[in-house]
Amino acid sequence: MALNGKIAVVTGGAMGIGKAVTEILVRNGAQVALLDVNETEGKSLSEDLNKQYGQERTLFLSCNVESEEQIKAAFQKTAETFGGIDIICNNAGIVNESEWEKTVSINLMGVIRGTYLALEHMNKLTGGRGGVIVNTASMAGIGPLPSCPVYTATKHGVVGFTRAMAAASAVSGYGIRFNALCPGFVQTDLLSTISSKLGLFASLADVTQQIVDKIGILTVSEVAECLLELVTDETKSGEALMVFPKGKSYVTFPSFIQ
Numbered sequence: 001m002a003l004n005g006k007i008a009v010v011t012g013g014a015m016g017i018g019k020a021v022t023e024i025l026v027r028n029g030a031q032v033a034l035l036d037v038n039e040t041e042g043k044s045l046s047e048d049l050n051k052q053y054g055q056e057r058t059l060f061l062s063c064n065v066e067s068e069e070q071i072k073a074a075f076q077k078t079a080e081t082f083g084g085i086d087i088i089c090n091n092a093g094i095v096n097e098s099e100w101e102k103t104v105s106i107n108l109m110g111v112i113r114g115t116y117l118a119l120e121h122m123n124k125l126t127g128g129r130g131g132v133i134v135n136t137a138s139m140a141g142i143g144p145l146p147s148c149p150v151y152t153a154t155k156h157g158v159v160g161f162t163r164a165m166a167a168a169s170a171v172s173g174y175g176i177r178f179n180a181l182c183p184g185f186v187q188t189d190l191l192s193t194i195s196s197k198l199g200l201f202a203s204l205a206d207v208t209q210q211i212v213d214k215i216g217i218l219t220v221s222e223v224a225e226c227l228l229e230l231v232t233d234e235t236k237s238g239e240a241l242m243v244f245p246k247g248k249s250y251v252t253f254p255s256f257i258q
């Protein structure tokens with residue numbers, strides 16, 4: 001899929017991985033709506049990118065992915081402004097084992113909300129033109145992070161939901177590919193503030209640090225390059241792509257049907 005003329009939405013697009021994703025999509029020709037709760041960073045990124053790549057290449061929309069109403073309004077505004085939606089990156093996420101219900105609401109329910117509302121614009125069965133949805137999960141969506149059980153659960157949920165949606169799309173003919181992006185540790189604010197977010201599991205901070213020491217830390221650009229592959233490679237749907245500092249690898253899941 002070439003990105004020239006394509007229209008993308010990135011949630012949590014103002015900072016960290018979402019910012020790098022927004023930048024790489026714009027650099028490759030897409031128009032991008034970045035949705036975030038951080039208005040200062042979101043507006044500033046959008047202004048910078050429009051100066052660099054031309055007016056109306058990006059649009060910042062204030063949006064909390066916990067609100068169905070706000071996501072619906074943001075998608076509507078994106079479609080009206082740019083003329084449709086082809087790509088959704090459900091990326092917004094937090095770590096907070098103390099406020100664990102909020103973690104589930106943003107990380108898992110936010111992805112489900114974003115996906116169902118995206119279908120209203122993208123599903124070929126209801127007048128959309130198809131496209132691709134990439135959900136940011138994590139390596140913690142494939143294996144456990146002992147210091148973050150709820151975070152781990154949300155990311156396993158994102159991987160399962162994404163794969164099931166890919167299967168539903170293939171069987172029903174939505175014309176939409178669905179993939180999960182599963183990075184290891186990435187140098188962002190989320191990672192640098194982690195020690196205060198572990199709640200009941202604060203005593204396991206050292207265990208997390210040992211895993212960090214073993215597998216290393218990625219840059220946001222390395223992660224964004226992998227997202228670009230999931231967006232542009234039309235053979236990829238129902239995939240979970242793990243990203244490590246040493247390289248990337250598609251997860252091979254067991255098959256239960258002969």
Ligand SMILES: NC(=O)C1=CN([C@@H]2O[C@H](COP(=O)(O)OP(=O)(O)OC[C@H]3O[C@@H](n4cnc5c(N)ncnc54)[C@H](O)[C@@H]3O)[C@@H](O)[C@H]2O)C=CC1
Pocket residue numbers: 011012013014015016017018035036037038063064065066091092093094106136137138139182183184185186187188189190191
């Ligand atoms: N940093 C890491 O080590 C890894 C992060 N991830 C995942 O990548 C995604 C992005 O994380 P980072 O860039 O590291 O975090 P970050 O904290 O650097 O950036 C997250 C962005 O999402 C926004 N956001 C937070 N809650 C929101 C909400 N309710 N609605 C809309 N926007 C919201 C923030 O304002 C911020 O701009 C998350 O889903 C995270 O779980 C996955 C693997 C590793």
Ligand SMILES: CCCCCC(=O)/C=C/C=C\C=C\C=C\[C@@H](O)[C@@H](O)CCCC(=O)O
Pocket residue numbers: 095137138139140142143144145147148183184185186191194208211
């Ligand atoms: C601490 C919260 C970080 C949140 C960001 C995030 O999603 C990072 C994930 C990074 C890597 C996850 C790796 C999980 C690995 C485990 O499944 C397991 O393989 C590790 C076992 C470690 C051991 O030495 O036994």
